[in-house]
Amino acid sequence: MATIHIDGRPCPARPGENLLQACLEAGADLPYFCWHPELGSVGACRQCAVRQYSGPDDRTGRIVMACMTPATDGAILSIDDAEAREFRASVVEWLMTNHPHDCPVCAEGGECHLQDMTVMTGHAVRRYRFTKRTHRNQDLGPFVNHEMNRCIACYRCVRFYRDYAGGEDLAAFATHNDVYFGRHADGALENGFSGNLVEICPTGVFTDKPFSAVYSRKWDLRGAPSVCTHCAVGCNTIVNARQDSTRRVLNRYHDAVNRYFLCDRGRFGHGFTAAPSRLRAPLARIDGRPTPVPVQDALRRFQMMAQDGPVVGIGSSRASLESNFALRALAGPARFSTGMAEPEHGLARLVADLLRASPARNPTLHDMESADAVLILGENVTVTAPRAGLALRQAVRQAAFDIADAARIPRWMDAAVRTLGAEACSPLFVATPGPTDLDPIARATYRAAPDDIARLGFAIAHGIDPTAPDVPDLPEDAARLAADIAATLRAAARPLIVAGTQYGTAALPQAAAAIAAALAAHNSAAALSLILPDCDSMGLALMDGLSLDAVRALARDGGIGTLVVMENDLTRRLDPAALDALLAAVPHLVVIDHTATPLSARADLVLPSASFAECGGTLVSTEGRAQRFLQVLFPDPPLQAGWRWARDLAQAADPGTAPVWQDLDDIVAAIAAEIPSLAPIGRAAPDAAYRLDGARLRSEPPRISGRTAVRANISVRDRPPPAAPDTPLAPTMEGAYGPAIPGALVPYYQAPGWNSVQSLNRFQQEIGGPMRGGDAGVRLLDGARQDETPRPRSAYATAIPAPFVPRAGEILLLPEPRLFGTEELSTLSPPIAARVEAAALRIADDGGATPTIALRLNGQRVVLPVIRDPALPPGIALCPPHMALRAFAAPAWAIVQPHGDDTP
């Protein structure tokens, strides 16, 4: 550690960081705007001016921008220097010449970095007496409001949107104090990370549009740490709620996972918790119609059903470990299904097995950002695991960092690093059937059918390790590419292979694992990342159970009396004929879900469960990280967590043997005790007994004023605080809070003088480092670590697929999910629904000109708009799952039908 002297106080500083970071880490209040911990320094706002002295004898010193000045050992600086203070106050005064001072009607008010910095500099009296410039605002779509008059031109928005996230439709226009940040014309922001502008913007230019419709001041919002449920990455979030509804989702920093950013699906997908399709009361089928019944009646009905034969439980990859486990306890481990059909069921298990056995590292998202050579083998990562895609986008910057290191330019000197590395891109290879968002930064792309991509992968493994099986008959261009990729990965310091289960092909994760294993023999930093589809896919893979296909077989044999389905819409998993056959063979269907689905409409009994916001639970992300989400809403009975319904059903069926878990910690302990692979989940977060300074943690900021409460003349409390047995967070503003709270328990970010999300700096051990109170979650599948002895390489998979052969009159439909529209729950959120585009099929250029194509699949005929893409290999079609064909989620051959031919 270096030592720097801030106004005479010696403070530790990390060599190589900049003075602004060092000052913030030392707890000093030094205002800034354009610097962002993840975006680095560019020196635009000139707000962090300090006086720096060249040595102890230097009495004059000079004004420098702290963010642009490296912290060297022995550096002497003054924040309190009169001239530096005057300059900083002047910067705010200049910014304020055109700022509208509309804080009372601004959604940012009360959590505005500009407000905080203005107060911090002491600028209080307006001396600029001329008119302000005004701008026209734009409609930027359903996610983000635009109020350009508030802009202070810190350039963070375009630096994030363009430089960091690769967006192109947001830019800085015009010059001098007319600078305008917007699109060339009104329209929805196209980039899938646009919602981060809300947190990136230091003032109220970009604000959360859905939130503004249900707006509350920060100090009137309850917060709880949560985990995103809209893909398997496991981004950490803060869910804000008031009264009975979720209001918004904010990023919750996790230094190894999502760090500072979320994707738009995660940020704006929470609206399903208030969808009209929410279930709020038990429904029993009476005279053929679903009819609300009291809880006791519902449980009695189940008691009767349970006497008609074995109960089989179908779990869900979108339900918590606890709900799945409770269902497993209800039905018995042998009659519990993961709720996944083949091939998904087998693939989830395969991925868990591969990650467990791989001699390569299992990288965190943050590790993925620093990979210096990346191969994506058959997965459209930016849609299946969007935040991981954003991490991979950063990986290509390694070459620029190397150049900067050689030129002794610190990596945080963002503009300089980007200038030097303007044409330097570390290798990224994208092998996918169709186009992906990462193609423009890829060194090479390879468009082929999944089997051919897997063959390329096996050939790469063979190129790295000749003892890996060779791929016969590989076309010359693919062989050349394989050799190039093999050599590149072999030469890299931190190579990373990414694959997944999107295309339903075991050969892809197997080929990826083979490459990673071949690399790991020489390079202990080689990493393998495998992507599963849902927020708890990995949890189910570790818990294990029957596939849906096994359940169908059981039903055919008359082995099911009652089917209890936990938060799983089977109409998305089984095609109509298969589902009909299953339900016809089962006397009773019970559905536990928070949202009505086509399946729940067919149930004999429906029990309303709590959404992620209304209960606590644990999810296991695709990297095998168990993470806890905590309750932020306290709904009235009968809404309760899925696991409580399963417990209650078990008690109704057989009070003697049923589990008696009372609260979340009981069932977490039960899971840990029963399933060895899940044993560590108790450490995912502190339990409900956690106390800081002897008190529970508060989940609301201290209420600064009661005036914003609608019924303030009666009471500033929205409702009496309920009991909260599942969470260590008190549901009120009373309780402990401070920068050392565990990362898993952060309900909101705030620090003295820092009311915006920028106060996060105060909660970190160092800027961009771990949380002071410890990071959230626990890794269940720790990959090989660099410091351990190499794991033995398991045998290479030998089942190399045959080359893909197109079929005449048929086409291989491949699932191509979308950021918006194919994930079940987010699509129920109105802002996401507004961004869903109609389903269309992407095919190779077949020479045809018809705007649609007619297909027949499993007896269903569907006509879809068609996009002809000359880059696509012939014989395949990319089809968004669950849209035109609701159950379509795995590769399937479809018959291409002439138009107008409706013969079955």
Next chain:
Amino acid sequence: MTERPLTAMIDPAAGPPDCAAYGRAGGWRGARAALRDMTPDAVIDVVTRSTLRGRGGAGFGTGQKWSFVPKEPAATRRKYLIANADEMEPGTFKDRLLMEGNPLQLIEGMIVAGYAIQAGHGVIFLRGEYHVALDRLTRAIADARATGWLGADILGSGFGFDIHVHTSGGRYICGEETALLTALEGKRAQPRSKPPFPQVGGLWGAPSVVNNVETLCNVPHIVANGAEWFRALGLGPDGGTKLYGISGRVRRPGTWELPMGTPLREIIEQHAGGMRDGYALRALLPGGASTAFLDAGQVDVAMEYGAVEKAGSRLGTGQAILLDDRTCPIGMLHNLEHFFAQESCGWCTPCRDGLPWVERLLAAIEDGSGAPEDLDRLADHARLLGPMGRTFCAHAPGAMAPLASGLRLFRADFEAHIHQRGCPLRQAA
């Protein structure tokens, strides 16, 4: 008659020479000497010894600038030589004369400079409004390509070099070398932080040198005639000749090539013919809009880098703007600050939001709505924006140079405007 190497071949009546005529009149001697007989380092050495300093305004040693470029052959590393022809400094029109009058001299200078730093690619970043220069440069480049002076393997030296002309979209800040590079890349014209210096990481990250047109035009003559010859051309410590210019109410405004260090009085009185009848010199900006005012008593200053700096201003482009006694200094300042405020790129706060405030204060004072505390605000800005390092680049310090000196020199005028609620000159008229 002193030697005038830069303008010797310029004949407004005849138009610019073609390649053959250029050679007959003594052109190409520098390029031949460099490419046939000298190593790149030898060219850098002679230019360094000549004491040639940048003629764009900053006055940085040209040879020294080149010496920072990584020494790899052009064939193995992409590098760029860029002629800064974005002549947007108010009152400055010397590069235009050089490019319109003898474009091949610039091209020869670029070939030699490109050879010295082993850059295979040349770019002329040309002010968008310079249509005549564009036309003549384009023809000259075509002519040079046709006669083998541009292209692969020039003079059998193995060195290949070609030139692309880029016309600017038109921002003053493009004259700042890093903003020029950013603009050339097709991005917003914003300056870059240094390091990396352009010589190491410039255009598209490649080593690049940006030299002013007049600087480059000197290069062939130095290589052909030697460093000692060049140094001897100057009257003082700085070598060479300089294109000086005068605008304002003089009898013959214009630009002339004179020995470096020629006294300002000589330029005004002998070459510009002195002030027009009825006008007296009040003050002047010696080297463009971004240099501090000198008052009428300082006209004996030698127009060379050190002497002008000692007098409290900068040589800048050497193109002076004269203020006479019948023009309102506040109006002139307002005009200047309007320009600077408008031309702020909008990147850093003090410049983007400070300059428009200055402009509006000056407008208010000029139109009679000024208040005494406005002078404090103006002084605040001069003090806060003036020193280098407060703002991202030198634009705001340049804008504050005339303001700070103007506040000192024209204090009485400011006060009169405020007390009489308007411009006394206009009120008298």
